[in-house]
Amino acid sequence: MKRVGVIGGGQLAWMMGSAAQKLGVELIVQTPSSQDPAVAIAHNTILAAVDDAEATKKLAANSDVITFENEFVDLEALSQLANQGVCFRPRLEALAPLLDKYHQRCYLRDLGLPVPQFFAIEQQEDIAAKIADFGFPLVLKSRRHGYDGQGTFIIRDLASLQEKLEFSKDNPTLFLVEEFIPFERELAVIAARSVDGEIVIYPVVETQQEQQVCRRVIAPANITSEQVATAEAIAHKLLDSLQFVGVFAIELFLTTDGKVLVNEIAPRTHNSGHFSLDACATSQFEQQLRAVCGMPLGDPSLQGATAIMVNLLGYETSQSDYQSQRQQLAAIPQAHVHWYGKTESRPGRKLGHVTVLLENHHPTIAAEIAQTVESIWYSS
Numbered sequence: 001m002k003r004v005g006v007i008g009g010g011q012l013a014w015m016m017g018s019a020a021q022k023l024g025v026e027l028i029v030q031t032p033s034s035q036d037p038a039v040a041i042a043h044n045t046i047l048a049a050v051d052d053a054e055a056t057k058k059l060a061a062n063s064d065v066i067t068f069e070n071e072f073v074d075l076e077a078l079s080q081l082a083n084q085g086v087c088f089r090p091r092l093e094a095l096a097p098l099l100d101k102y103h104q105r106c107y108l109r110d111l112g113l114p115v116p117q118f119f120a121i122e123q124q125e126d127i128a129a130k131i132a133d134f135g136f137p138l139v140l141k142s143r144r145h146g147y148d149g150q151g152t153f154i155i156r157d158l159a160s161l162q163e164k165l166e167f168s169k170d171n172p173t174l175f176l177v178e179e180f181i182p183f184e185r186e187l188a189v190i191a192a193r194s195v196d197g198e199i200v201i202y203p204v205v206e207t208q209q210e211q212q213v214c215r216r217v218i219a220p221a222n223i224t225s226e227q228v229a230t231a232e233a234i235a236h237k238l239l240d241s242l243q244f245v246g247v248f249a250i251e252l253f254l255t256t257d258g259k260v261l262v263n264e265i266a267p268r269t270h271n272s273g274h275f276s277l278d279a280c281a282t283s284q285f286e287q288q289l290r291a292v293c294g295m296p297l298g299d300p301s302l303q304g305a306t307a308i309m310v311n312l313l314g315y316e317t318s319q320s321d322y323q324s325q326r327q328q329l330a331a332i333p334q335a336h337v338h339w340y341g342k343t344e345s346r347p348g349r350k351l352g353h354v355t356v357l358l359e360n361h362h363p364t365i366a367a368e369i370a371q372t373v374e375s376i377w378y379s380s
């Protein structure tokens, strides 16, 4: 399989570019705008929204296999294509339980995986009674289309909850409520499963979020070997039960008493795996292509002692390409700057990332490096 159709053309698809070249794979991208990052590396582009199944039909006509960098697709419409023989990897049945956060939580719970307590809002009236067990703060999440903290709200009291629901009075069933986990740290793990069912797992990382958006990733996480084993067992269980083919990300909470809970899963490459581009023998992007093309999987191990990845988030509305800041970042020893080539910066938008490799494992140095990167980036 040499022609891979990718639904979505953002930075995750863009970062597949060099792996595609290395493996001799052609990428055909379905994405709404010619300005989207992956258009620059695609062999061919179909300009259409990711949930435009007619466009995916065209994509299929030009591809041997179709994969996803964005899962906000129209599964029902795509299943007709699958019935006509179009090859999706991961298969659509593996995506179906994941796209709605409530269904995803139910799936995880039914598999026996540890998750926060949760319920879906069905009727506004009984909300006060239902949250009695949870107390405040609690977490309100949009069931669909949430990403980068969009659609995730930490709610501190009943009045704020009611206010939030008031906005969506016509359709309160769009929300999921969950208990707030006063986590000690957040972790993530990227895993991949091949067509033959082989599984490889990347080092478990620590992720640091601010305002629900990922700011930094430290690989590997400084956790016990039992906690690593728990995260790996969760990955195995999920990938096998979904018969998943491709790369898969699992976001986890490490609680103050050392337990690991699953927060969220993403059926694709993920921000928490960007460090693998510079720090691992096989990046998550190469792994994705290997898995969906039916090739043997590559070595996911970390090559140095530690990698620290810092996101470059937009902090203003601008068309600047931030040349001078990028140059300063590139001058940090062992730094690799990845700039996604977006034509417009907006607050919170992911514009690029920097990964710095360290020979030694030293938490304070990692924190200092993150600070250096952020003070250069957010200086103006």
Ligand code: ADP
Residues within 6 Å of the ligand: 116, 139, 141, 146, 147, 148, 149, 150, 151, 152, 178, 179, 180, 181, 182, 183, 186, 209, 212, 213, 251, 263, 264
């Ligand atoms: P998204 O899909 O937008 O990334 P997440 O569900 O991953 O949304 O939530 C984003 C962030 O919000 C998490 O990384 C975490 O920091 C915080 N968060 C989410 N759920 C909870 C929870 N139940 N308890 C505490 N914090 C949470």
